[in-house]
Amino acid sequence: MDLAQEKKSFLSKFKEADSQDSLNSLKIEYLGKKGILSSLMSRLSNAPAEKKPKLGKSINEFKSLIEESINSSLEKIEQSALDEQLSKEAIDVTLPLSPDVGSYHPVSLIAQEISNYFKNKGYVLREGPEIESEYFNFSALNIPENHPARDMHDTFYFDDGNLLRTHTSPVQIRSMELESPPLKILCPGKVFRCDSDQTHTPMFHQVEGLVVDKDINFAHLKNEILEFIESFFKDNPKVRFRPSYFPFTEPSVEVDIQGKNGWLEIMGCGMVHPNVLKNVGLNSEVYSGFAFGMGIERMTMLRYQISDIRMLFENDLRFVTKG
Template identity: 50%
Template sequence: MLFDNIVVIAKKEIYAVKNINDLNKLKIKYLGKKGYITVQFLSIKNLNKKEKIKKSIIFNKQKKQIQTIIINRKKEIELEKNDKKFLNQKIDITLPGKYIKIGSEHPIKSIINEIEDFFINIGFKIVTGPEIEDVYHNFDALNISKNHPIRKEQDTFWLDKNILLRTQTSNIQIRTMKKEKPPIRILTSGKVYRNDYDSNHTPMFHQIEGLFIDKKVTFTNLKGTLSLFLNFFFNKKYKIRFRPSYFPFTEPSLEVDILNKNKQWIEVLGAGMVHPNVLKNIKINFSKYYGFAFGLGIERLAMLRYNINDIRLFYENDIRFLKQFKFNNFI
């Protein structure tokens, strides 16, 4: 082989082959242990240093050029093979495409988004806050007495004597009232934690609470807002009952029931006018400003909407359960 044109000769031979096996044979011929380039390196071992360096540079250059040609030809042969394979295939263009299953939003998340959108549209803003909370923001500022049963370990997850997992999202309301001046119109949502577990309770669940503080907020405003929301959420007008109740942080307090299709009253949420002691704790002038607050459990509303009798089903990650959600007419 001529020393100067070895790359040209190799290129002609490489591009003449039509398959990978023949290409590999040429690779061995030129770059193998007994191939042309290896022989050339062995032939210069007895030359002087200057000549040896000169020849080595040339042989390395030839080696790299031949390697590049082989790699490029291999890609071309593989591409030609694939093209021929696809061209020879018979494709029925009338066949339906492959069905790709698309996931859906978890029903709890979907309901949270739906409720938040409703209250945003009537002027509320969404506020979030810490799930690990101190006693003051979770209990004391909300007018919850020292001996209230919810403070006990049977109901609350305590991390130490002063730190706990929040038992309601009202802690966010306290933090917001400390930072902002009235008027305040917020909706708080998130996970809350209580030490309870059965078909109607889980240690972690989701809660949404609303707060409206201004100079002329009345009980009528509260009733109107809740009626508007419930008719929106259940997509119909239902008979709603407001009955007296008790919560430490509201006065007066109430619970709201709706009449289902079986003529049964179903409790859906709790609410009331913000207790003056709560406003006093946050240093808001309770003789000038008034407000209402309400709270509802997302899982509770989801169970009512979808006629589910066990809250734990939402958290078992059973695809058969999660994929079947559609609007129904439970109520």
């Protein structure tokens, strides 16, 4: 039997084999225990000694050829079978889904932003009760009974004489009663006034800042406010400080920013009134401080260009989830 002929015969059979089964039987036919290769090998021992090395090498080469050809064909067949199976498993990757997208209320978002800003400046967050006494809401803040300043606050009362706080300023008093200066606090929270129209709701949110120490002055207050405005209003608006009146600050300031259609009032502030310091047992000759307060809804409306404050409390899912 001529090796070259065997080779030729294998190649023609291999060409015919196009399935896993035919390839496997071809493998057995040639490489099996009783296969063609092993009979070639057994004949090798009868060959003359000087021809043995060359013949042996040729047989080994033939063996490699068989193995490689069959294995590579088998692999190809497996791959295409797998390809076919995977393509059957294909899904429509474009089907629409509706994930549960959580959301903060816009007012929460803005309260959070303002709180974070001041926290990073070293303010400590404080909160106080929403049901307050006349003392903390008014008297301690230098707003005596019957004073016309009380007209600025349309107050909700309870039968026992307590009230819903009309501003977050009572937290100033509570904080100063508990802690001694230096004091640097920020109080966000709900406040209440009997009022309802496009720019007023009976409940809204305020955030109030208070700094008390020795040598706190008007220049500090101005800088604190200017830096905040620069951070909050990205377009760096023109700012105006103008005199105003709050019984618990002296001097009192109203802060405006320049809007498209004129000045927009954004917050009130001032130097803490000596009577307020006196009410919490601080000597106003030694200590001074400033306080500022703003309506969170107002800031929210400016940020998101909302024109009716009542929208914020209708809790329409198509609206309050969009902040």
